[in-house]
Amino acid sequence: MATVEREKELFGILKQGVIDYDEDVVKEAAQSVIDDGIDAYTAVFEGLVEGMNEVGRLYEEQEYFVPEILMCADALYAGLDILKPHIDKKDMGVKGAVVMGVVQGDVHDIGKNIVKMMFDVAGFDVHDLGRDVPLDKFVEEQLKTDSELVLLSAMMTTTMVGMKDIIAKIKEKNPNVKIMIGGAPVSEDLADKWGADGFAKDANNALKEALQMVKALKDMQQ
């Protein structure tokens, strides 16, 4: 059983490895997390995601530029590849299908992929449309899969406005579908204004909120 100090040490190495875009260090630390029996889920959030958040800050301060960011993302994914298979599937009691993607014009998909991981782990049937997704594709995919939930991600103020159209079109065709939006520029106020059913600031809260929505939907249908 690993000590709290060892956990902290490895989470710190994962975080720093992402910041230093050092894939080898990240892979090695991720493997140690598994070998030492440390919780892989916590390692993702307290290690890899913390590192990427710091990278975001460095980008904003113009210490990092696009090439660095892409290498940091590669390091994050290298760690995720090792950790994800060891995250226990959690039985959350409620299950459902979800369509998700990053809206048209926007290629920022790191956050969406973290959210996706959470829904996979919770046992949802995830239809991931990827990034830069044409707005109508969300509407078509929801109808095709009859999913209870649609999750829209946007990381730019210029692209997030597309969410408003998607929400209106989906609600027109199927008012019962629950739509949740997220991404750094999005807020609770915008979600209300655009008629979304929910908003969450991070992947953990996204899953909690989604579980409540699906439960409410299922209760209503009984």
Ligand code: B12
């Ligand atoms: C990484 C990054 C990139 C990478 C993207 C790589 C990839 N595959 O994703 C690259 C280098 C390609 C890139 C390009 C650009 N970028 Co950029 N990028 C970032 C950066 C530094 C980090 C984003 C990130 O991955 N964060 C880490 C993840 C884990 O966090 P997250 O995305 O916020 O996701 C979490 C939550 O938001 C939430 N969440 C996310 N989606 C969803 C969905 C739902 C439904 C829910 C509930 C929750 C949720 O949960 C996630 C996990 O907890 C941000 C700065 C920042 N601080 O955010 C700028 C930023 C988003 N980029 C920006 C810009 C301007 C650009 C470019 C236009 C730059 C350029 N001149 O070319 C291009 C745009 C390309 C395009 N058409 O999309 C701006 C946007 C400004 C604005 N006002 O809109 C930012 C804010 C930087 C800045 N301050 O200027 N970028």
